[in-house]
Amino acid sequence: MNSELMLALDFGGTKHSAGVLARGERVWRAHQRVAAGANADAQSDLSTVLTLARALLDGAQPKAIGVSFGGPVDARAGSVRLSHHVRGWENIPLRELVAREFGAPAAVDNDANVGAWGEYHFGAGKGLDSLLYMTVSTGVGGGWVLGGKIWRGADNLAGEIGHVVVDPHGPVCLCGKRGCVERFASGPYIARRAREWLQEQPTRGPLLRTMANQQIEHITAQMVSAAAAEGDELAWDALHVAAWALGVGIGNAVNLMNPARVILGGGVTKSGERFWSVLRRMARETALPQLQFEIVPAALGDDAPLWGAVALAEACLTA
Numbered sequence: 101m102n103s104e105l106m107l108a109l110d111f112g113g114t115k116h117s118a119g120v121l122a123r124g125e126r127v128w129r130a131h132q133r134v135a136a137g138a139n140a141d142a143q144s145d146l147s148t149v150l151t152l153a154r155a156l157l158d159g160a161q162p163k164a165i166g167v168s169f170g171g172p173v174d175a176r177a178g179s180v181r182l183s184h185h186v187r188g189w190e191n192i193p194l195r196e197l198v199a200r201e202f203g204a205p206a207a208v209d210n211d212a213n214v215g216a217w218g219e220y221h222f223g224a225g226k227g228l229d230s231l232l233y234m235t236v237s238t239g240v241g242g243g244w245v246l247g248g249k250i251w252r253g254a255d256n257l258a259g260e261i262g263h264v265v266v267d268p269h270g271p272v273c274l275c276g277k278r279g280c281v282e283r284f285a286s287g288p289y290i291a292r293r294a295r296e297w298l299q300e301q302p303t304r305g306p307l308l309r310t311m312a313n314q315q316i317e318h319i320t321a322q323m324v325s326a327a328a329a330e331g332d333e334l335a336w337d338a339l340h341v342a343a344w345a346l347g348v349g350i351g352n353a354v355n356l357m358n359p360a361r362v363i364l365g366g367g368v369t370k371s372g373e374r375f376w377s378v379l380r381r382m383a384r385e386t387a388l389p390q391l392q393f394e395i396v397p398a399a400l401g402d403d404a405p406l407w408g409a410v411a412l413a414e415a416c417l418t419a
Contacts, residue, residue, distance in 0.1 A: 104417070105129075107162035107202065108409035109149055110211065111169045112136070113185040113238030116145065118152045119406050123163065123414060126222065130156040133402075142188030150201055157202075165198055165206040166412030168214035168405035170239070174256050175209040184274050185238055207412040211235060211405045212259055213250050215398070216243030218408030219363050223399035230359045233404070234261060236346065237366035240282040244357065262286070266348045284345035287321035287368050294324045294338040305334035325371040339371055343378035350379070351386020354393050365398030 104123035110116060117133040134152055137144050171183035178195025199206040209217075216233030219225040225233070225245065233243045240262030244251040252258050262282035263275050270279025283289055298305045298316050308327040312319045327335035350362055362383070369375075380395050387393070398404045 104163040105157070105160055106410050106413040107153055107157065107165045107204070108406045108413060109153060109165065109167045109198070110214075110405045110409060111145055111149055111167070112211070113170050113183070116149045116152065117403070117406050118149065118156055119403075119410070120156045120160075120162070121410065123417070130158070131406075132156060136186070140186055142183070142186065142192055145186060145189075146197065150198075153202070162202050162204045162413075164413040164416035165202060165204050166214070166409030166414075166416070167194060167198055167206060167208040168211045168409045169194060169208060170211045170241075172257060173208055173210045173213075175207075175213070175250075175252055176256065178206070178208045180208070205416040207416050209250070209252075209408075209412065210241065210243065210256075210259075212241030212243035213252065214243070214408035214412065215365055215400075215404040216245050216259075216363075216408065217250055217411050218400055218404040218406070219365075219398055220245045220248075221411045222407045223404060224363045224396050225361060228360050230357070231361045231363055232259075232261075232350075232353055232357070232359045233363045233365070233398070234346075234350070235366040235405070236285055236364060236368040237287055240286050240346075242353070244359070246357070246359075261349050261353055264349045264352060266345050266352075281345045281349040285342040285349075285368065290321040290324055290338055290342050290368065291319050293341065294335060295319050297334055297338065301334065305332055307332035308335045321368060325368075325375075328374075329372050336374070339375055340378055342368060343371075343375045344382050347379040347382025347384075348386050350383040350395065354383065354387045354391055358391060359393060362393060362395045363398050363404075364395065365401065365404045367402075369397060 108119045119128045119131040172181040180192045183189040195206045195208040225231040242259035242261035263280045265279045267279030273280035273283035324335045
């Protein structure tokens, strides 16, 4: 039996996951996803993920560890710069902490880069030389594979398509700029937009109101998506804005780098064919007509970053 166990970890904004398999295997020996706490911070997130990893390892020793993190990462240093959604992650040496905890070499990167790497090796990007991977959930991130390698940029911040401005007069984003893709298309902002419209337009959104038991403050992006699928027009209008912003952002990215394929993962991308139709149309209208590209769902689903972490772990043993 192959004893070279790979430990894959994914720190997300609202959920975390971990998986264990042997080097070269493509089926999890153990795998679990857990929700982050309501008032999570860096310390609680780290405790949650390390506890989960120890449980899955069940006393075994990993040979290498790959880590995906939902926020800006200095991959060369193995440190987290910050999280836009969870406090306390500023300048945390995550690679060092994880390597010391399990006594094995580790690699750490941003979740979108790691998701891109997972799809490139095991999913919808297999056989391609270039791709853009996007994760659209709590935030909107992007990762590039160019020439068969992750492209991180001079400051390890390449791929931040969530902060491409699609409306310079739009609402203020968490990053401080106006009209970013993330400000229109991430799950929390979709829900916020729907809540604001429901308060401003008391005769609209009856199905969405019912789903929330008239508790508008409890509405989530998942509720908005479900209501839109059942014909609630206010819910669809909120989703339409997200699809529009994503499409424009993708079209601009395609114009700049000309990838063969754009791969989308994350909860927001499960919003139905109508959502995908608008997204693809806006991307095509924004991109130059000469450019040939596909926009497809992530083949690995929510586990794209976790499978990318497997590829990072395996690379630790060949570096």
